[in-house]
Amino acid sequence: MKITFLGQGFESESKKSVGNTMIKLFKENKFTSFTGISAFASEAGVVGLSECIASGADFYETLNLIVGIDQEGTSIKALKEINDLGINSYIFYQKESPIFHPKIYLFEGENDTTLIVGSSNLTARGLFGNVESSLMVEFKNDNPDGIRLLTEIKDYYKTLFDFTDQNLFKISLEIINQFVSEGIVPTRKVWQKKHKKNTSNKTPQEENNLVIPKRPTVKIPLNFKGRYKSNKIVSKLITELEIDRSFEFENEENNQVLWQSGALTERDLNIPKGTNTNPTGSMLFKKGTLKDIDQRHHFRDNVFNTLEWEFDTTAGKTHLERATAQIRFVINGTDYGIYPIIITHNPRTDTASYKQKNSMTHLSWGETKNLIAQDDLIGKSATLYKDVTVADAFTLIIE
Template sequence: MASKEFILQGFTARTHGDAIRELFEVADIQRVVLSVAFISDSGVHQIEPRLKPYAKVLTAYGGIRNDISSHQGLVRLFGLGGTLYAVDTGARSVVFHPKLYLVRGAKVARLVIGSANLTLGGLNNNIEAGLLIEFDLSDVDDKKVVAAIEKELDVLPAEYPDHILKVTKSSQLDEWLAAGRLVDEMALPPPRPSSRGSGTGAGDSVPRIKLKVQPLRRPLRKAKAAGKKQPGAKLAKAPAPIAPGVDLELVWESTPLTRRDLNIPDGANTNKTGSINLDKGLLPEDVDHRHYFRDDVFTALAWSARTAAVDEAYAKFQLVLKGISYGEFDLAIRHTTSTTSRTYLQHNAMFRLSWGATAAYVAHDDLIGRTLALYRDNADPTKFVLEID
């Protein structure tokens, strides 16, 4: 008879990632089957070491055309060498949504089924619910259930040949990315604000929920330089975007924000800096943050010398706090150019963003410990989004 364990990820320390990794502890593994709605690179990365040794017996189904499954995620999963099917319903209003992870051994099978997708959120960061079930294959009823799961999925490619698409070469994934059926993880916009906030957000004091799981962060990649300009040069008019804000690229993400970052003084004698350092944050190890922002992220702006050692520019930033947009602001950014100062030689931050008119919006205790994400609008690289979540 099957044994069952309920998993309530987030509200307990038990994660779906841990449970899925435990599936592979069964002896003599003969079949591995995955079915999920959404696939991301960081999600596959979480269980890749367990999947790789069993690629020859792996069959995976993942939804596409859903604005979440990514090119990077499917490339990583396809690269393991198993059998991969992309499920395209042909409609945005119909989503392939079954989420299960099955590992069958010679005598025992284990199944995780519930709400967890093959994403970093699904396996670790989100609040998710699921069941870990262990089947005794010597039990007739247990064996029937496992066989039914495999059979129901195995017949899908033949029954829906226009929608259950076998991936046979990586160029298919490239074509689906170009066609918009997969997304580029590094060009994702922040969650679209469901509403527009009024005032400075002081009335929204709901803190970030404290879960019993340590959140993980997805890796970043270096942004490409956008139209480098000489200091003081006039900025050419950017092409009109077809859909403003659609093509946003994540170019930087902070570590947990501090009181100093958010311009919140510790006491009456503490001076407000009025700005935040854009430092290493979560950038890849090989990216030199001392030059990155001036040379790659903000190159399309019209820069001028504020002092002999500081260049200054202004840009438009949309401010999104906890999923609510508070509008667009003109903010100053400054880059210290010295390469011989102690600050530079110690690899400290050389770039600052002035909070300006947004200072009253961000100086709230409930934002401490959250992260700041910086997005660039690739349709107009003079526009950016600041999201704290």
Template sequence: MKIEFVGQPDGPQRTGDWLLNRLGESNWQNFWATVAFAKQSGTGHLTDALQKFATSRSVLLGVGIDHHGTSLEAVQDLVTAVGADNLFLCHHASLAHTFHPKAFLFADKKRATALVGSGNLTEGGLFTNYEAATAIQFDLTIASDKTAFTALRTAMTTWLNPAHGIARNASAALLAQLTSSGDLPTEVQMKAVLKQANAKPAGTTAATASPFGKPIIAKAPPRPNKKPQNVAGPTSVAAQTASAMLGELRWRKPNLAKSDAQQPKGKSSPTGVLRLSQSRFKVNGELISSARYFRNDVFGHLAWADSTPKKSVATAQFMLLNGKKPMGGPFTLMVSHQPSREAKQKNVTTVLHWGAASPIVRETNVLKRTLELYGPNDAGQFTIVFV
């Protein structure tokens, strides 16, 4: 057994460097990983290497979702890389317990190597934070090495066994449920919470100078392979406002009601949804059937899953525009379809859940305006325009 220290941010090999190097080595046949949190800033560095590894070798990943520390987009990146069957979300339904390991393990028939430390699947955890880890090399032909390796592997696989109780497969239905409940926030939601948490309390004044220094960190993180999906800079926003980038007009709803515009009456709570009704919209000269059009034609290509025996759900990326002005996003929003609604809600069987976009829609006050739905465009995104 050989043990090495792996430190960052300015060590010769950081957690992210170690992982990328191991994923690029052809001898390893198995990879297990368990982390407390994941964000797109971290998964963007690893998804390409993970996907290449997973095409011919075994991968098992576990990511915690306690304390709203993991984003929906990061989970979607990992699902794309390794497949939903190989990814488990972990949560102990008690505030007294947090899923908090940071362990990575590679193995072939005769050798194994592990990194056990403090870094999560975030850019900070992989490269820029002050983190400490131990890298261990096992010779599986030596009994003591094999015993230590087996103990680590058994702990990780036990945590990720659904029978143990804290792990659930990252199915589309589970992601939709956790997004709706707020347990799996979007990157936009996480940034909003962080901004509020970092705001100075009322009545306090900012210090003129911090008592702490800013040592220069010589090693910058590598450029991620994928940019976070919900970081829309000026160029991408300008591109989205061009009509050619919106995709096909799929639906128009004039004179938005208070329920759709998230402007409730009196002290009532916002509905949180947009009812995808017929609204006298025509395709090829024929009025659409709201009971079938949205589920089968507009959103039929999405990965639908049953959240209950009577309701199916899917998620998609949406940009929101106030005229030509971006309102933020893209947002990962949920669409739900429930045929039993037909008799109860005037033939509206499909609804769009505003989710993280709800406060923005409410603050913009789109009451009585017309909503246009476009897409998907070449990037697979939908766009909602308030005109």
């Protein structure tokens, strides 16, 4: 099995563009079947494909094409050009919010198979001009790795490859006109606004008779929708997705305890409750369980001394030193991953806090603020570890 990277648009010639590669493949008489699946298609892309098909007309027995029409990415002209190809062609469309976005070009013969999977749509720019990345996989049909790969793809997209999917619409002038009349397929090349999917439950216009079946949709993990809402929600998500995020040190003896807090308070955890509790978004590194330290200097000079410290350049804050620590957060035994946490130290010795021997160093919760702002963490303790074998590898465990 041979795997080749097809890159294009990042330099001037792009000899290994998907478009140039497909032109060569269509001219090879070792293939008898072509199946293309593309999120979008343009008039120019389809016209170019028609010339490729014509060059291989003598030995291609089956020609299949599936295109998406989301986000007005495929015009009426492109669909009409596909219809004129006279091949087995379909539109894939669903009302639900996920867009149809695969790009797969499959060439199959009696003894050989070539598969291209990547980012190139069936458009002139997608095949030649845009900065795109794809992989081409070539193998003999008795190659076990190749067979396994192709089987996985065809099994996953089974209802596309056997053309039984309920959201496939066989391309014809009637179907094209119905999608145009619904406002889903644009009639012009340039549009003033992006088309949004019609996710309502309204029935199509009676004179149109275009029925689009409902389709189950995948849930997007909360951490890809924005900041975590809470560690309870994320824990529930992890359970639903059957992700093992339980935590244990790979080599516990390499992890040194740098600091352990006392019982965490509402203020520490950024949970505003009473009138005297203000959400600060940060936590002071108080002495905690450490003995015989000067908490005014200890954390800057001993705990985080290897970080790259710089003075703040903001007006009025130029006396503050700041550094960023990459800290893994483990809460109640669940590993939430590594976050960039800003550590701030005030080196001034003339402040009331310094004279009262208070801590002069604190961390800003940043992106983890909503992870730790939980009532059930009040009274628990935080322990900061450092892996002595890895530079600046910190772990904060709250339990």
